[in-house]
Amino acid sequence: xxxxxxxxxxxxxxxxxxxxxxxxxxxxxxxxxxxxxxxxxxxxxxxxxxxxxxxxxxxxxxxxxxxxxxxxxxxxxxxxxxxxxxxxxxxxxxxxxxxxxxxxxxxxxxxxxxxxxxxxxxxxxxxxxxxxxxxxxxxxxxxxxxxxxxxxxxxxxxxxxxxxxxxxxxxxxxxxxxxxxxxxxxxxxxxxxxxxxxxxxxxxxxxxxxxxxxxxxxxxxxxxxxxxxxxxxxxxxxxxxxxxxxxxxxxxxxxxxxxxxxxxxxxxxxxxxxxxxxxxxxxxxxxxxxxxxxxxxxxxxxxxxxxxxxxxxxxxxxxxxxxxxxxxxxxxxxxxxxxxxxxxxxxxx
Ligand SMILES: *Cc1c(COP(=O)(O)O)cnc(C)c1O
Numbered sequence: 395x396x397x398x399x400x401x402x403x404x405x406x407x408x409x410x411x412x413x414x415x416x417x418x419x420x421x422x423x424x425x426x427x428x429x430x431x432x433x434x435x436x437x438x439x440x441x442x443x444x445x446x447x448x449x450x451x452x453x454x455x456x457x458x459x460x461x462x463x464x465x466x467x468x469x470x471x472x473x474x475x476x477x478x479x480x481x482x483x484x485x486x487x488x489x490x491x492x493x494x495x496x497x498x499x500x501x502x503x504x505x506x507x508x509x510x511x512x513x514x515x516x517x518x519x520x521x522x523x524x525x526x527x528x529x530x531x532x533x534x535x536x537x538x539x540x541x542x543x544x545x546x547x548x549x550x551x552x553x554x555x556x557x558x559x560x561x562x563x564x565x566x567x568x569x570x571x572x573x574x575x576x577x578x579x580x581x582x583x584x585x586x587x588x589x590x591x592x593x594x595x596x597x598x599x600x601x602x603x604x605x606x607x608x609x610x611x612x613x614x615x616x617x618x619x620x621x622x623x624x625x626x627x628x629x630x631x632x633x634x635x636x637x638x639x640x641x642x643x644x645x646x647x648x649x650x651x652x653x654x655x656x657x658x659x660x661x662x663x664x665x666x667x668x669x670x671x672x673x674x675x676x677x678x679x680x681x682x683x684x685x686x687x688x689x690x691x692x693x694x695x696x697x698x699x700x701x702x703x704x705x706x707x708x709x710x711x712x713x714x715x716x717x718x719x720x721x722x723x724x725x726x727x728x729x730x731x732x733x734x735x736x737x738x739x740x741x742x743x
Contacts, residue, residue: 396654398622399702400734402435405741406615407605408447413613414601415448417588422595425451427584427602429459429476434660434728435606435618438466439738444605445471446741453495453600457483460492474515474546476525479505488512495548497525499535506542515546520568520582521561522552532572540576546598547573547580554586554594555610562590586610608723609713618727620706620734622655622671622689627699636690637682642667648694651678653703656687659731661705662719665689669718671703672710678703 415424426449432440441452441463451472454460457480460473467473472493478501479487479494487494488509495515496502505514516539519526526549527535549569553559566582573580580596585604587594589611604611607618630636630650635643653671657663663684670677671691681692691703706715716726 396623396625397735398620398655398659398733399737400730401619401621401737401739402439403615403617403619403739404439404443405739406607406617407435407440408443408741410605410607410611410614410617411444411447411449411601414585414588414599414604414611418595418599419592421597423451423598425449425453425474425581425598425600426605427453427600428463429453429455429602430728431459431462433602433606433608433724434730436736436738437462441466443741451598453602456480457486457490457492461486461490464490464492472513472545476517478517478525479508479514484508493545495546496527498527499531502527502535502539513545514542515548516544518547518549518569518572520549520551520565520572522550522565524550526550529568529572536572536576540578544578547576547578548598548600549582550584551582551587551590551594554584554590557590562594566593603724603727606727607712608727616708616711618706618712618730619704619708620655620730621702621704622653623702624651624691624693624700625654625688626652627693628652635682638685639683642682642690646694648692649696649699650681651691651693651699651703653689653691654687655689655705656685658686659733660726660729661689662721662726662729664719664721665715669705669715670710671705672707673700673703675709677709 426444431437453474456477475494478497493513517526553561581598583594583599585601607614607616630644630648666683669680712723716723
């Protein structure tokens with residue numbers, strides 16, 4: 395069958411979460427960010443594995459994603475919404491016991507009016523200028539709001555993947571200025587922030603990409619393997635070209651494998667003639683353009699035609715492939731398509 399297989403190692407996800415958890419002190423809680431269908435890997439299976447590993451707080455982008463996590467985990471674990479309390483979400487927030495991380499004064503008003511007494515957190519803008527209550531607004535509302543008992547004050551770092559970036563210290567100072575003396579639980583660090591060290595850890599960390607095997611967590615265990623089936627091979631003479639636009643021309647008698655997988659499956663077109671696929675330990679260059687459903691690979695140097703070729707795996711991580719495509723691991727992971735057969739390797743008990 396010409397279906398590509400995406401293998402997701404849930405044991406590696408759990409190991410990575412535990413490794414990130416160990417990087418912070420015992421008094422620091424480690425949550426798990428499972429937004430965007432757990433970075434494209436399947437939130438039901440991923441959230442259950444993380445709960446099994448000990449995660450008790452989960453962050454998602456929006457209420458619909460929160461519903462999927464609640465469905466997967468049942469009552470108990472906290473599910474926090476990074477988009478806060480959007481209009482129209484009140485019923486879901488209430489019925490599914492979701493915890494909005496409020497992003498603005500409007501949201502604070504909406505939440506306290508619609509669901510008084512329902513758990514919430516507050517996002518503070520310490521310089522990223524994307525979401526969150528700003529310094530002056532916060533100074534105005536903090537006295538009243540602290541009375542209402544937010545579960546968490548959180549902010550997000552713009553440059554945590556660059557340890558030497560001066561913005562990290564700027565945001566850390568702003569976060570202290572906004573939250574010192576409140577006595578409330580605080581959270582500043584995602585994966586990158588955890589690696590910046592204890593000053594950034596506060597009470598709760600929120601790793602995402604590191605759990606899924608991606609940078610900036612350099613010692614992450616790889617989580618995904620993507621094997622694409624070879625569906626045809628042909629001999630190509632010197633001077634003949636391959637694929638749309640005739641962008642690659644054979645310089646020697648070549649054997650070209652046509653492989654099922656293309657940009658409709660989340661393999662960026664910018665990989666054209668720039669990536670390798672692997673037969674075991676042997677790299678084979680992708681030649682010509684990536685098309686919607688197919689890519690073409692030079693397998694001339696292989697002793698025999700393989701059934702499949704790996705585009706993600708031990709030899710080519712998500713970040714390496716993303717780099718070849720001119721993007722980042724986050725984007726590559728979250729774009730992985732729906733046509734793959736997904737195989738989950740369960741955590742070893
Ligand atoms: C996505 C996100 C995270 C997780 O970030 P990673 O870099 O994947 O660890 C944490 N906090 C917020 C607010 C986010 O949007």
